[in-house]
Amino acid sequence: MGEVPESHPRFASLMARKKLVEAAAAGLLADSALIAHGRGEAFDYLLGEDTCEPARRAIEETAARLQCAQKCVISVNGNTVALAGPHLIALAAKLACPIEVNIYYRTPERMDALLSTLHFQREEAAELYPNLVNDISNVEILGAEPNARIPNLEGPRANCHSEGIFSADTILVPLEDGDRCESLIAMGKTVCVIDLNPLSRTARTATVTIVDELSRCVPILIEELMNGSLDPPLLDKWNNEKNLQEVIDVILRRFE
Amino acid sequence: MGEVPESHPRFASLMARKKLVEAAAAGLLADSALIAHGRGEAFDYLLGEDTCEPARRAIEETAARLQCAQKCVISVNGNTVALAGPHLIALAAKLACPIEVNIYYRTPERMDALLSTLHFQREEAAELYPNLVNDISNVEILGAEPNARIPNLEGPRANCHSEGIFSADTILVPLEDGDRCESLIAMGKTVCVIDLNPLSRTARTATVTIVDELSRCVPILIEELMNGSLDPPLLDKWNNEKNLQEVIDVILRRFE
Numbered sequence A, B: 001m002g003e004v005p006e007s008h009p010r011f012a013s014l015m016a017r018k019k020l021v022e023a024a025a026a027g028l029l030a031d032s033a034l035i036a037h038g039r040g041e042a043f044d045y046l047l048g049e050d051t052c053e054p055a056r057r058a059i060e061e062t063a064a065r066l067q068c069a070q071k072c073v074i075s076v077n078g079n080t081v082a083l084a085g086p087h088l089i090a091l092a093a094k095l096a097c098p099i100e101v102n103i104y105y106r107t108p109e110r111m112d113a114l115l116s117t118l119h120f121q122r123e124e125a126a127e128l129y130p131n132l133v134n135d136i137s138n139v140e141i142l143g144a145e146p147n148a149r150i151p152n153l154e155g156p157r158a159n160c161h162s163e164g165i166f167s168a169d170t171i172l173v174p175l176e177d178g179d180r181c182e183s184l185i186a187m188g189k190t191v192c193v194i195d196l197n198p199l200s201r202t203a204r205t206a207t208v209t210i211v212d213e214l215s216r217c218v219p220i221l222i223e224e225l226m227n228g229s230l231d232p233p234l235l236d237k238w239n240n241e242k243n244l245q246e247v248i249d250v251i252l253r254r255f256e
Helices: A011-025 A033-046 A053-067 A078-095 A108-128 A130-138 A162-166 A178-186 A201-205 A214-227 A240-255 B011-025 B033-046 B053-067 B078-095 B108-128 B130-138 B162-166 B178-186 B201-205 B214-227 B240-255
Strands: A072-076 A099-101 A170-174 A190-194 A208-210 B072-076 B099-101 B170-174 B190-194 B208-210
Touching: A011 A033, A011 A078, A011 A214, A011 B033, A033 A078, A033 A240, A033 B011, A033 B033, A053 A170, A053 A190, A053 A208, A053 A214, A053 A240, A072 A078, A072 A162, A078 A099, A078 A108, A078 A130, A078 A170, A078 A214, A099 A108, A108 A130, A170 A178, A178 A190, A178 A201, A190 A201, A190 A214, A201 A208, A201 A240, A208 A240, A240 B240, B011 B033, B011 B078, B011 B214, B033 B078, B033 B240, B053 B170, B053 B190, B053 B208, B053 B214, B053 B240, B072 B078, B072 B162, B078 B099, B078 B108, B078 B130, B078 B170, B078 B214, B099 B108, B108 B130, B170 B178, B178 B190, B178 B201, B190 B201, B190 B214, B201 B208, B201 B240, B208 B240
Parallel strands: A072 A099, A072 A170, A170 A190, A190 A208, B072 B099, B072 B170, B170 B190, B190 B208
Antiparallel strands: none
């Protein structure tokens, strides 16, 4: 894809694209993962490639929910690991929670590649967040040996760990699929998702939806938790539908 | 990607995705081609995966312009060949014009793969349009030995054939890049593009912009030409900016 100068107005977007292309070459991604990334790119373009105000409020709400969870977990897939693996490891370190690999098109090769990539990414996470270095080395990475299933969900994406996704009361799932999001909600969990399409079934089903680009919003989420001055979660007060409408209004203004 | 039943509400979109994934595996596409397809998918989703009325008018205008051209050419890249190669060959047959392969990331391997794919696709074109079978076998496929350059454009995508893109007064370019579109317009050509993003530089620069999915609109374009009852092109009367605004209105209604 050639070298991208840092001064390029779309540097972040082009770097994200580069990471995905490299991850595809390394066997981390399913066939259609690059297409899914492109769909996200289009919505990000409509958002002006910027974290909008309603997204910022959803990030704050997610930070508060993760902080007060009895037991939380971060669920990752190929695109997530490629785009923001190190940041998600740092987030897990800050929350002292596990990361669980859960993918739609599960093959032993992809699972192995993702698990070993996450182990390597600890180093980058420690460089990015030196004050979390000890916690980072303790982050548990699950996914290799699932021993439970998400009810009412077909196929291997239902496989999960009893000590991870299955028993968590709060789950952060970047780039989730709609079916699985519905099944997790049906289990009574608090589901916080990161999804660039405010109209998607995932966005409309989740407890809290952050409509933002993954590698842009996870550092903000970590910063919120680092600052430690979070209000208690608004819980009953959070209106996800209203927040999504505010994101749509941002997009509509961009069209006008 | 598994089998997709024809009854699936998004069958066409999923089949297009399948074609792209297969083309990537066959070496027809640049690294980021699947991402570009995904961006298109997102805009098509916003259009309800349907040919909207303003797109239909842009198709009619394009048909009229191609029909009255002194000399026209169809410029294709990897995604175009993968998504609609056989239909574009039939269109070229109907117009008795050449197809020219012009790609951004030009390598000898990709050029060879695209040229030979187009030659194979003649058979599928003839099956789809049996009444064009003789014309299909006569369609000239250019791109192998460019002998001219598009002025004011850097890199190998400026390479073209003097008997093709260079000398044509009217050019149909599905999935064009913004720079090249501007350079073709600067050469004084009538440039008809197919682009799912009504906000893109290509969409805003072209003479006529069809905001529609490629494999959905090319058959309609062929049908227009087959019917042969086209009004003469409106030329001075065509307002591309107004048409784009009408497409944007379709998208805005979808958000509301």
